[in-house]
Amino acid sequence: MKLSHTWLQTFFEKPIPTASELADLFTFHSFEIEGVENGVIDAKILPDRAHFCLSHKGIAEEISVLTGQSLKPNRIPQAPAATLDIKPVVTITDTAFCNRYSARYVENIHIGPSSEWISSMLTALGQRSINTIVDATNINMFDIGQPLHAFDADKIRGNIVVRAAKDGEEMQLLDARDPNDRSPNAKVLPGVFIKLTSNDFVIADDEGPLAIAGVKGGKRAGVTAETKRLVIEAAHFNPACVRRTSTRLNLRNESSKRFENEITPELAAEGMNNMCALIAEMCPEARFGPVVDIYPVKPTQTVIELDPAFVNQRLGIDIPEKAMKDILGRMSIGVAGEKSWSLTIPFHRLDLTCREDIVEEIGRVYGYEKIVNTPLPQASLSGVNVEFYITEKIKNTLVGEAGFSEVMLYTLVPKGDLEVAYPLASDKAYLRTTLTPLMLKSLESNARNADLLGLEAVKQFEIGHIFTKNGGSQEYISLAIGAVQVKKVKGVKSEMIVAEAFNTLSKALGLASGSELKPIMKTEGNCVVGEVVLDSALLAAIKTGVYTDLGFNKAIDIVYKPFSVYPFIVRDIALFVSGGETADDVKKAIVAVVETAAGKLLVKGPDLFDSFSKDGKTSYAFRMIFQSADRTLSIDEINAVMDTVYGAVKAKGWEVR
């Protein structure tokens, strides 16, 4: 909700704090502030405050509560009394949907551009000034939070009825967002016809719908430049119904937002008065009929019983009763009683329904900064969470003994049994039924980086939830272990690494012979993944201990280094030395020259990967990896680096193989 400081000032006699001072006050006592710009505060009004804070008046009351400054009395004058005897005939067919409908006939108005003040206030809130009457409804909505509607009285045929729409009933709107585009920048299309259902509610005349109640007016009785006579509506509609209709038709707007957040029906009278007072100011020659006000059930005021000691207990602070009463008084909450209080809640504070709500009101105004850290009573832990214990034990075994790294992959995948509605992308439309496919993909791409990672084999695992339609349960914990042997080593195959890991795990988990883990294996190229579902029978077969068995450490203390996404180049250098130089001597010599020649492009190495002695000479082989953080390296560039290295080692009398 955008709030104009100039507008807020109109509620007070004395100057109020500046916009940025107010923003600070709101941040620590009321709600989050998203920004302050040119005297306009953008406040994030969440559903509890939305009953009364989607208006400058509600916010002005909040300022009054926080600063103690009193609100100006009689800010808006009384609307003119009726001088005509013309009044609309209104029927409400469903009072559960519409609990109040006020209507008033006005004539002799003229439609034109709004005053400078009104159009500047609307512009400040990011709204467009349209004409005197439409602007008057909007100004009053942003002022007190009551949505209003004006119909062209000459276009209404017969009587007004608030009723459910008929299935398939159509009406034409002046304009509407493309109903098929739910993005915030959907195109606005003129003259759209919409189809209603019996779950929607309309304001209709003898001919058919005039407006979707609480949401949007139709084209037929809309105010135009030629309009001379009006019927003004100030009503109260059911929040859930307005929400359903405005959501389904993609017509959520400032009016539906206020109704769906629920406002008190009491507000309609003020809305009608203020609207007519503003029309009288804009068009002094306007003449009014009497107000028709159908209000079947007036709400009763909420009364909350509260022991002030409860407030202090819940907050954990010691607020004097006088300070509490002062805060409640500024909120216009009536306090009666001595030891235990009966609090009478103003109609518009629909957010206050139980004593815990009052704890929050007193706490936030008094100041949460006064809360002091307090410890809990001592308690010791007994027992372990079996699922957590076992999954962590598996992780320990795989990481520690077997040398696997843990990955966490995506739950939403292209194929599965359970589909999500409105997926983010078509390849993320299903819940995974297995961990294996993404694990294979991840292995394959990690294998390409094996040199960079300094790995001869890529070994990784995931423990995560899978979802299926088969079997008694829809959700299981699954374990996938994957490996790819990148460096050719005689007798070592990816399958064996995975099988070995499952064997190690079965032993570590103490699974009896015959009930070892039996993974489903899948191979793609050189990558192998074995997956086993940790179902309840399996979990029950594993012995658990206490958490301290698992030897949890603090998380590692490192600074993360972002890695380059560009391709890297691997270069090996093998050379013979004959003067008894050690591998370290040779490495130092290479480092000395390559660091100058390649600078930051050398990302790994030189790492010794092979050495042997023959005929009094020793051979050393080193590997180096080059990569740029911001571009793709050229082969020529690295060849030049290597030529420099070759030259330098040859100069030492070493023989490059």
Next chain:
Amino acid sequence: MKGHLHPITQTIRELQTIFAELGFNVAQGPELETEFYNFDALNVPKDHPARDMQDTFWIKQTKADRDAGASRQLLRTHTSSVQIRYIQEKLAAHITPPYRIIVPGKVFRNEATDASHEAQFFQIEGLYVDKNVSLAQLKGVLTTMMQKLYGEDVAIRFRPSFFPFTEPSVEVDMLWKKGGEEKWLEMGGAGLVHPNVLRAAGIDPNVWSGFAFGFGLDRLVMLKYGIDDIRSLYNGDLRFVNQF
């Protein structure tokens, strides 16, 4: 050669150790939830604007499911759904409060992804139910947690907020100091458990009270290590994982 634990796992383990000392056990629950546990029982009614606070992945119902009146399923939008499940389970086993649990787990939000938003991420939920629970105790526990994670010189502050399942509700900020610089960072939401939630779980709110908090674990991890893109936590790249 040893492998590497994912930094989320490492952080969950550290939190488990911190909270075990305060008497909190670990609890878990399903990622595929019902509307009841994720919303209704947490005082988030149908057709209420509070439902918009979390973009939800709903599971498509088959016509047969709909006709049979099966309850709607979703991917849980928060670990708070475990609050109700845990309490119900304890009550069914005739175990009354006090309860102290943390719930580390994966949650989902149907929102476009970028460097700071993922459709899946981890949360850590905390729940304490006892007699006379206060915001001061909540602040005490959160301060202990943050100081153990980030060092003795961090501090906590509360700002008013709204969550349907807590009353009062607060946003929790942490004063983060690094190299002479200091700033307040939003860490997560918290509050005293709403009486309607206790009631829905089967406990009498006139006798028992509680606090709950929910923090994004990814955020804690990213902050600790200076990770700039949340997506690197889930792309399975060992150039990331093997740094930890």
